[in-house]
Amino acid sequence: MSDATSNNTQRAAGKVRWRRFAIAAVPAIAVAGTLVGLTAEGAIASSVSVSGKAFTISASQLSGTGFEQFGGMVTESNGTPHPVMVSAIHDAHLTNLCQSVTLGPITLRLTAGDAGTPVSAQNMIVDADSQTGSSAVFSNITIGQDAGTLTEVPGITGPAGTFGQQADGVTINNLSQDTWLTTAGTFTLPHLSVGFGGGC
Amino acid sequence: MTTHDAGSALGADAGFGSTPAEPAPLKPRRWRAWRRSRPFWGGLLLVLAGLELLAIPLSGILIHGAIKLVIYIGIGGVFGVLIGVLLIAAGIMLWVNPAHRAFYGIVGMTLAIASFPASNLGGFFLGMLLAIIGGALGYAWTPMAAAPVAAGPDWPASFEEPSAGLDLITGTSGDAGPMAHP
Numbered sequence: 001m002s003d004a005t006s007n008n009t010q011r012a013a014g015k016v017r018w019r020r021f022a023i024a025a026v027p028a029i030a031v032a033g034t035l036v037g038l039t040a041e042g043a044i045a046s047s048v049s050v051s052g053k054a055f056t057i058s059a060s061q062l063s064g065t066g067f068e069q070f071g072g073m074v075t076e077s078n079g080t081p082h083p084v085m086v087s088a089i090h091d092a093h094l095t096n097l098c099q100s101v102t103l104g105p106i107t108l109r110l111t112a113g114d115a116g117t118p119v120s121a122q123n124m125i126v127d128a129d130s131q132t133g134s135s136a137v138f139s140n141i142t143i144g145q146d147a148g149t150l151t152e153v154p155g156i157t158g159p160a161g162t163f164g165q166q167a168d169g170v171t172i173n174n175l176s177q178d179t180w181l182t183t184a185g186t187f188t189l190p191h192l193s194v195g196f197g198g199g200c
Numbered sequence: 201m202t203t204h205d206a207g208s209a210l211g212a213d214a215g216f217g218s219t220p221a222e223p224a225p226l227k228p229r230r231w232r233a234w235r236r237s238r239p240f241w242g243g244l245l246l247v248l249a250g251l252e253l254l255a256i257p258l259s260g261i262l263i264h265g266a267i268k269l270v271i272y273i274g275i276g277g278v279f280g281v282l283i284g285v286l287l288i289a290a291g292i293m294l295w296v297n298p299a300h301r302a303f304y305g306i307v308g309m310t311l312a313i314a315s316f317p318a319s320n321l322g323g324f325f326l327g328m329l330l331a332i333i334g335g336a337l338g339y340a341w342t343p344m345a346a347a348p349v350a351a352g353p354d355w356p357a358s359f360e361e362p363s364a365g366l367d368l369i370t371g372t373s374g375d376a377g378p379m380a381h382p
Contacts (some may be wrong), residue, residue, distance in 0.1 A: 017340050
């Protein structure tokens with residue numbers, strides 16, 4: 001460090017020693033890369049919880065056990081209310097999952113479950129203001145049940161006295177939804193790939 | 201000798217008075233000195249990473265009620281919030297307490313790695329990368345040993361001051377000081 005004498009400011013200045021930086025950063029990036037790799041193989045489950053409008057999910061097929069759906073209301077930060085459909089699935093499997101998230105100027109596109117093994121999610125809750133599917137099959141569906149008494153997803157009920165429905169099983173083909181809030185206790189994402197640009 | 205003391209005191213006052221006359225260069229210089237005397241960029245990246253990790257799950261706090269959101273998020277989301285808060289704390293502590301930069305740097309990098317499974321794939325990679333780089337920058341920052349060189353010019357002034365106290369104790373020139381002042 002021969003340039004230590006070049007500085008003559010009165011306070012003790014400092015600088016980054018880049019070899020020390022590499023000693024710290026390289027192992028950390030190696031560990032992080034291993035985690036990314038294991039997640040991409042589906043060996044590690046990750047926790048996902050996203051809220052905000054610019055978040056789109058699509059999947060060529062969703063199949064799940066334990067399905068609840070009820071109406072809800074979200075309020076934007078500027079006070080505008082939006083009706084949403086809250087869907088909760090206890091145990092979901094998604095084939096060809098695609099999520100796109102807009103973070104400021106960047107749009108991140110995340111795909112998984114497109115190589116044989118589907119994505120699995122536990123206790124997935126989606127607040128969507130639009131939800132489309134080419135076909136849907138429900139087994140043992142109960143329509144018109146009080147949303148406060150739904151039982152298919154433990155711990156999740158709607159506002160008491162409002163419309164709700166639930167089913168033992170659900171299969172939706174070509175699912176696409178614009179969500180305000182998505183959260184899942186655990187997400188297993190086999191064949192994960194993340195790229196920039198382009199929505200789902 | 202006492203005239204010289206009064207003169208040096210006046211000179212010091214003039215020196216203080218002259219600096220506010222040119223405030224423009226003073227403030228950036230102080231800001232710059234503050235920045236350079238601690239791992240500023242490492243701390244900043246850690247704070248940004250923490251904010252980014254918090255923003256993804258919590259921007260909906262404006263959309264939903266807070267309690268409802270916590271019920272929705274569950275324990276996994278709480279870990280994500282915790283990691284974000286701790287990253288911000290580590291970044292601020294890097295600024296406030298640079299002496300422990302190695303510890304806070306390692307904490308930042310560890311939190312970054314933990315955020316990948318715990319918090320939206322490390323805030324969709326962005327927060328994780330920011331925190332790894334920020335933590336490593338904090339860890340790698342080292343203060344320069346230039347302080348004694350900078351203190352050099354101040355030494356003569358500090359040698360003058362004991363002489364003033366000495367005059368007061370001996371009492372030889374206690375009255376002469378104000379009289380001699382022109």
